Amino acid sequence: MTRRDGTRRLDASAYEQLVQSVVDYAIYILDPEGNVSSWNPGAQRIKGYAADEIIGQNFSRFYTAEDREAGLPQQVLKRALEEGRFAGEGWRVRRDGTRFWAMIVVDAIREGDRVVGFAKVTRDMTEHREASLAALETERRFRLLVQGVTDYAIFMLDPDGLVTNWNTGAQRIKGYAADEIVGQHFSRFYTPEDREAGTPLKALETAKRTGRFTAEGWRQRKDGSRFWASVVIDAVRDENGELIGLAKVTRDLTERREAELELERSRAALFQSQKMEAVGQLTGGLAHDFNNLLTGITGSLDLMAARLAQGRINELERYITAAQGAASRAATLTHRLLAFSRQQTLEPKAVDANRLVSNMEELIRRTVGPNIAIETVLAAGLWPCFCDPNQLENAILNLSINARDAMPEGGRMTIETANTWIDQVGAIERDVPTGQYIAICVTDNGAGMPPEVVARAFDPFYTTKPVGKGTGLGLSMIYGFARQSGGHVRIYSEVGRGTTVKDLSAAARRR
Ligand SMILES: Nc1ncnc2c1ncn2[C@@H]1O[C@H](COP(=O)(O)OP(=O)(O)O)[C@@H](O)[C@H]1O
Ligand SMILES: [Mg+2]
Structure with missing residues (x-):
């Protein structure tokens, strides 16, 4: 026995030990006809058979009745024979009749040109499958949710600002169908003035740098009309912190803004009419006042006229002063009234x-x-x-x-x-x-x-x-x-x- 042979035998037994200690994988060998010829604890744990129950039995019993009828076990061995290896997933049956989702690899074992059997490794992926199905379902629901939202434009940008997906709300608010806009740069939603001023790129930079950008401003629809938008851009990073894109949510606030402006207008109108009412209330009292002031002025003028007629021009001063005083009080009053009633x-x-x-x-x-x-x-x-x-x-x-x-x-x-x-x-x-x-x-x-x-x-x-x-x-x-x-x-x-x-x-x- 050469040293090399000895080494190989040692390797083989170490390998056997390893296989025997594996419990997460069913590892076993089939003869060329597909009968089980070795069995490890993992196989016992996953499939439920003890070694002495299963050795000598055909491996087709691990398949479901439907798969057996369809000839699947034979096809698996045939593929392994032809290609050296077969890998696949599917339902398998335990000893107690329950099913599990198996991931299998079958390798043909050759000695020279002759196939002496197959090494089979099976893994129970039931839980994994359920988890990934659940994740898929969550993702599907989320996608449906985002798709179904019509009040908000929700879409993604790649790190360069190109649109990567598009929801119904985005189509409704911005007017583009998904196939028209996916792949286009998001700056086209901005007004030409904003584009010239570099606003879209600044928004993108801010979102990348700080994680989020929010703003309100005018945006443009496909037909060129403008709407008042509330915009949030969030940077989306993977678990390693790598930027994978930007999520953009846009809301059309035009209606709300118009309602606000309308409210502001009617508030101003109400204020004005209220003021005019107060002015109306004032005029009654004011008319009386004006009359008094005018009486003072005309009285002074009358007296001045009388003096002038008599040629007594030396004492006119005080009448002039009195008339001027009354006139300037009247002027002040009108001024205040005008200032008050002005819009x-x-x-x-x-x-x-x-x-x-x-x-x-x-x-x-x-x-x-x-x-x-x-x-x-x-x-x-x-x-x-x-x-x-x-x-x-x-x-x-x-x-x-x-x-x-x-x-x-x-x-x-x-x-x-x-x-x-x-x-x-x-x-x-x-x-x-x-x-x-x-x-x-x-x-x-x-x-x-x-x-x-x-x-x-x-x-x-x-x-x-x-x-x-x-x-x-x-x-x-x-x-x-x-x-x-x-x-x-x-x-x-x-x-x-x-x-x-x-x-x-x-x-x-x-x-
Ligand atoms: N100083 C006050 N003394 C007594 N009642 C008052 C006074 N101020 C307001 N009110 C009462 O409150 C009501 C509402 O006042 P307001 O809103 O100014 O309307 P308006 O003066 O046109 O009636 C008045 O009609 C009156 O009954
Ligand atoms: Mg009042």
């Missing part, structure tokens, strides 16, 4: 409420008439508040008109400003952030409101006034304005004693 854009900014109230005082005095005494209590060191000054003027004027209406027999009205601080409790109660606020209180000692009127006073069109006198829009506008500018408004009232309306505006942030 202005709503623009919040830092506003000095004290100055605003002082500037309005004259106008308010004339609006409420001589029977109502007006007092202003303006806090020293008042913080600027952050709101639209025109709206604030409108609010104060409306509160003054309400005060006037509550005091038909006359009375006293106070306009007061103060710095306040809203703590956590107050903030929760009023649904505003904690912090610094400016309070503007308009108080009257008029009729007051019963609780059920207080409860409804902010409702649009709620009024207790006769037709032509009230619209019920004053307080609802004030409420809307306060909420819109992050503030709050509240009524404190007692029947027969009077009312305070307290308007809180957020303090302008110091710069």
Whole structure:
């Protein structure tokens, strides 16, 4: 016996030991007819037969009845014979009749030209198959889901920005069918201006660098029409962190944006009509005032004419001064009225409420008439508040008109400003952030409101006034304005004693 032979025998027994210790694979040998001639513990574990039960039996019994009928076992051996090896997957049957999904490899064993048998390795892949089927199913469902979404354009880009897939929503929103757009660069969804400015590439770079890019902007449909889009681009990386593409979700916000603009327009229109109503209320009082001023002017002119006729020109000075004074008061009044009724854009900014109230005082005095005494209590060191000054003027004027209406027999009205601080409790109660606020209180000692009127006073069109006198829009506008500018408004009232309306505006942030 040569040394080489000895080595080989040692290898063979080591190999035999190895095979005998494998339990995850069925490893066994068939003779040329397909009868089992060796069996390992893995084969016993997977197929359920002990070695002495199965050795000598034909391997076709591991196949299902259907496969046996179709002659599959013979074909497997034939293929292994012809090609040296056969590999496949399929259902096999255990000793107890249950089935398992097998992955098999059959090798023909040759000695010289002669085939002396087959080495067979079988692995039970049932669990693996179920897991991969489940994964496939999940993926299929996900794909269906994405496909079925019509409100969002959901599609993928490769790292260079070429479209790799396309869903129904994308087709609906952007107008391209999948076969028209897959493979095209996504920059074509942008407007020419944006493309020129390099916006698409910047978006892609941001998504790659930070993982995500979000924006709103105009995008273009296939037919060239534009829509207002909300866009999110997410970088998609594999488990090694390698960029495999970008997921893009686009939503058409055109309708929402139009609704917002429409709301803004109607809000502005309502504000304007409300303002005109206040102006209408003013003119009654103003006509009277103008008459007085005109009387002063014409009176002075008459007196001057009389003096001139008498040749007394040396004492004209004081009549001129009186006429000029009345004329300039009238001019100021018209100015304020015109400034107030002019259509202005709503623009919040830092506003000095004290100055605003002082500037309005004259106008308010004339609006409420001589029977109502007006007092202003303006806090020293008042913080600027952050709101639209025109709206604030409108609010104060409306509160003054309400005060006037509550005091038909006359009375006293106070306009007061103060710095306040809203703590956590107050903030929760009023649904505003904690912090610094400016309070503007308009108080009257008029009729007051019963609780059920207080409860409804902010409702649009709620009024207790006769037709032509009230619209019920004053307080609802004030409420809307306060909420819109992050503030709050509240009524404190007692029947027969009077009312305070307290308007809180957020303090302008110091710069
Ligand atoms: N200062 C006030 N005193 C008494 N009642 C008031 C006062 N302010 C408002 N109200 C009540 O609230 C209602 C709604 O006010 P508002 O919205 O300004 O509409 P309008 O003044 O056109 O009636 C008024 O009709 C009135 O009943
Ligand atoms: Mg009113």
